[in-house]
Amino acid sequence: MLVEAIDIHKSYRAGDGQLSVLNGVSLELGEGETLALTGESGSGKSTLLHLLAALDTPDEGSIILDDKPLIGLDDVRRAEIRRQTIGLVFQQFNLIPALDVDANIAFQAKLAGRHDTTWQKELVGRLGLTELLSRYPEQLSGGQQQRVAIGRALAVRPRVLMVDEPTGNLDEASADAVMGLLLDLVSETNAGLLMVTHSTLLAGRLSRCQHLSGGRLE
Numbered sequence: 001m002l003v004e005a006i007d008i009h010k011s012y013r014a015g016d017g018q019l020s021v022l023n024g025v026s027l028e029l030g031e032g033e034t035l036a037l038t039g040e041s042g043s044g045k046s047t048l049l050h051l052l053a054a055l056d057t058p059d060e061g062s063i064i065l066d067d068k069p070l071i072g073l074d075d076v077r078r079a080e081i082r083r084q085t086i087g088l089v090f091q092q093f094n095l096i097p098a099l100d101v102d103a104n105i106a107f108q109a110k111l112a113g114r115h116d117t118t119w120q121k122e123l124v125g126r127l128g129l130t131e132l133l134s135r136y137p138e139q140l141s142g143g144q145q146q147r148v149a150i151g152r153a154l155a156v157r158p159r160v161l162m163v164d165e166p167t168g169n170l171d172e173a174s175a176d177a178v179m180g181l182l183l184d185l186v187s188e189t190n191a192g193l194l195m196v197t198h199s200t201l202l203a204g205r206l207s208r209c210q211h212l213s214g215g216r217l218e
Helices: 045-052 075-085 101-111 117-126 142-155 172-189
Strands: 003-014 017-029 034-038 060-065 086-089 160-164 192-196 208-213
Touching (some): 003 045, 017 045, 017 060, 034 045, 045 060, 045 160, 045 192, 075 086, 086 142, 101 117, 117 142, 117 172, 142 160, 142 172, 172 192
Parallel strands (some): 034 192
Antiparallel strands (some): 003 017, 003 060
16 A cells, blocks of 8 residues: 555634634545545545645544554654655645756755656656746746646656646646546556545546545545
8 A cells, every 4th residue: 555544633723712624534546546626625635645645644543654663753764755755736735946947856866766758858848848847937837837837757767656636727638648647557557646636527537536525525
């Protein structure tokens, strides 16, 4: 099992009280599996993704990522597991302003010691970024930045892809190409794909779908 979450609870301070976001969430994602996570805005989808990606810690419950328990690890160890195991695409993109497109795409793969120039060139071509490699993030549109972020996540050939609305800023043709890339990587490497989406069309392309409501998965 690549991802296993067991009875996850998470709340945040809100004024004088606590806002409960996740109330006993459990899920599993195996090798070669694709899972869509749907739910209304504010239902906790992104919170759950952050927890599974070792970017935050739950109040209760356990998370196991590629056979490595995350609970109790310090920030350095969690960052190492994240760098080696996960390809992340969040809505904020988080590109590095001082690096051009080419360097941004290569960044995580180089940190993980898995940079492959041939694979990156293929990604760049399929994402339509060939003419943009020398540009910097501030010179790109939102859709272009999103494609760079997706390329960076795929360049490392991750064990697990975790993506939050990966086609939200893309036109129909680009969105279709991106989904094809994500599903190709799963097929070629037996990775797992966990995708947060509002789109029933995109969710329908994945093998399973679970809906988050009231802090629980349905």
